[in-house]
Amino acid sequence: MRRVWLITGASRGLGRAFTEAALHAGDRVIGAARNVEPLADLARRFPGGLVRLPLDVTDRAAVFEGVERAAAAFGRLDIVVNNAGVMLLGMVEEATEEQIRAHFDVNLFGAVWVTQAVLPHLRAQGGGRILQVTTMGTGGGFPMVGLYAAGKSALDSVSEAVAMEAEQFGVKVTIVQMGGYDTGLFTTGTTMTTPDPHYQRLRDEMFEMWGDDAGPAPGTAAPVIMELVDLPEPPRRLVVGGASYDMVQADIEDRLVKYRAWEHLSRRAPG
Numbered sequence: 001m002r003r004v005w006l007i008t009g010a011s012r013g014l015g016r017a018f019t020e021a022a023l024h025a026g027d028r029v030i031g032a033a034r035n036v037e038p039l040a041d042l043a044r045r046f047p048g049g050l051v052r053l054p055l056d057v058t059d060r061a062a063v064f065e066g067v068e069r070a071a072a073a074f075g076r077l078d079i080v081v082n083n084a085g086v087m088l089l090g091m092v093e094e095a096t097e098e099q100i101r102a103h104f105d106v107n108l109f110g111a112v113w114v115t116q117a118v119l120p121h122l123r124a125q126g127g128g129r130i131l132q133v134t135t136m137g138t139g140g141g142f143p144m145v146g147l148y149a150a151g152k153s154a155l156d157s158v159s160e161a162v163a164m165e166a167e168q169f170g171v172k173v174t175i176v177q178m179g180g181y182d183t184g185l186f187t188t189g190t191t192m193t194t195p196d197p198h199y200q201r202l203r204d205e206m207f208e209m210w211g212d213d214a215g216p217a218p219g220t221a222a223p224v225i226m227e228l229v230d231l232p233e234p235p236r237r238l239v240v241g242g243a244s245y246d247m248v249q250a251d252i253e254d255r256l257v258k259y260r261a262w263e264h265l266s267r268r269a270p271g
Helices: 013-024 037-045 060-074 097-125 146-169 197-210 222-230 242-261
Strands: 004-008 028-033 050-054 079-082 087-089 128-135 171-178 190-192 237-240
Touching (some): 004 060, 013 028, 013 079, 013 222, 028 037, 037 050, 087 097, 097 190, 128 146
Parallel strands (some): 004 079, 128 171
């Protein structure tokens, strides 16, 4: 059976790569983005396979309306990929209230609105898949990307809850913790804070550490996603990227060491 995908942020980066992979597999896709014009070439290459859906995920009413249109396009929704995301780059102290709220509107609330809107459809048809695209960096904050990690960490927690709530309806949720890929997130998808000179040394250290390598092409991650959606019992969480997996594993082990170092203090309280 040809599956039907709804992919947000489908016009570039990982969303575009997942859209192409699904179409090449013979599936059908509703590709949602604020600007769907970059998907015009795919619509020509896969006639009848791709529906372009202009959508601003920060607008809850528009999301619910858009999901109704998406479900009607091919009569069902099988795989929903919450991929739309932006980057807020800078120190926490530097970020304005407007920047922070706008950031969370996309990276957290946008994904929540889509999840709320698709669940009635997936429940009614007896199942489906939701892939919540977050990041391998949700295990903790890091200079300059703390607010990005915070939004994605919140989405991790919400998605864990959704997974437990919706599994009774045959809906399977996987938190897809992406490594670093050349998605344009740090260019076209980035809002920069106004630099505070007090942080200049740390800022220079971060840019030097990151270097100029934008990471592998998004298409290299697509085969993992295609294999993931074929699994009858998919994992609740999946780190995508070998180097990222190693980093996450090392971080978890380091955290356990630090927790154990202060276990004696933790145990002084009865809770």
